[in-house]
Amino acid sequence: MVKLSVNLNKIATLRNARGGNIPNVLQVAIDVQKFGCNGITIHPRPDERHITYKDVYDINSVITTELNIEGNPIEKFMKLVLEVKPSQVTLVPDSEYAITSNCGWNTFLYQDLLTHKINKLKDCGIRTSIFLDPKPELVSYAAKTGADRIELYTGYFAIGYANKKWNCIDPYINTAKMIVKNHMLINAGHDLNLDNISFLIRKIPNISEVSVGHALIHESLYMGLENTIQSYLKKIHQNK
Template identity: 80%
Template sequence: MVKLSVNLNKIATLRNSRGGNIPNVLQVAIDIQKFGANGITIHPRPDERHISYKDVYDIKSIITTELNIEGNPINKFMKLVLDILPNQVTLVPDLENVITSNSGWNTILYQDLLTEKINKLKDHGIRTSIFLDPNPKLVPYAANTGADRIELYTENFSIGYANKKWNCIHPYIITAKEAMNYHLLVNAGHDLNLENISFLIEKIPNIEEVSIGHSLISDSLYMGLENTIQTYLKKIYKSCKKKISSK
């Protein structure tokens, strides 16, 4: 089964827009796990505009599933994750002034940097993943860093899905297949939703985990959080069964 990790950033953004502690990020994390999600994803940025560094410590204490922490491996971030020791760290090359993550790593250019950071994480028993554009040429260099996984950056797939879903999925399929050649597992995330998640899971081989935040939280405004998580899980389950039965 493909695992569903729910990103809490939008909950923190809503809380921070008003001040105080409503909605309570910690309680939402507890509820998301209770409602069936397989993990929690958080992405603390240096300006702490959504998830704060204090949130990370608080959330760690209530995780009963898996904790995935995303971020650019600057010194402050590395100190945090080596202190927290989450199940997984996903390295993302985002700059401080971006609204949201908008590209994967150039693993050719940044191979030495990524190798250094990943070695430190793996020395502490942390599973590592590299945020990657769907480009098979980048995969061997990702593997050379010692990473356990790649996370496919799926914004272009999500944009192209409505009109050209076969064209837009092709780079992801060949990148995932290349990852298999290097014994890398595959995660996926960014702008995945109830419309496109099934197609992605059915077509991409060896996908282990999807990380979904913005769309899932948006859907929950209409559907309720528990019902939304259950709906995503049912989609994922049906997609996995369909992929298995087609083999």
């Protein structure tokens, strides 16, 4: 069964825009789990412009599902996740001032770096995932790092789907086949929404987890947070 992990970065962005503690990120973390999601994703960046490092510790204290922490494995990030010990760490090659994550790792060039970081995480019992573009040729190098999973960067898919270019899914299908061949599990995330998520899961039925944030928060402005999460769960599970 595909799991839904809700990314809370946009909740923190809204809070930080005004200062204070409204909306309360910790309370939202509690609520989205109560509303049925299978996990929470957060991506603390070095400038702490949305999720802060303090948020990470606070959210970890109320996790009843799974916590997935994303980020570039710089020293500060590694120290944080090795202390928190979340269920999963997803390594993302974003630059310090990136607005959002917009590409995956070149696992051929960064195989040694990723292997070193992943070994540290696995020594602490943390499940590991590598953010990857839909490029089948990079999967074998990702597998050599010892990572447990690949998170497919679905930004290209979302653009293609919005423009009704249905063959945009083909590189993802081919990459997914290579992931399975290399005995890894598949996650997916970036720009997924209620319109495109069913198509993705129907075409790649062995996805283990989807991470949704920006669109889910946008949709919840109209539908309410609980209704939106339930709508995602229905979309995900209707393919099973």
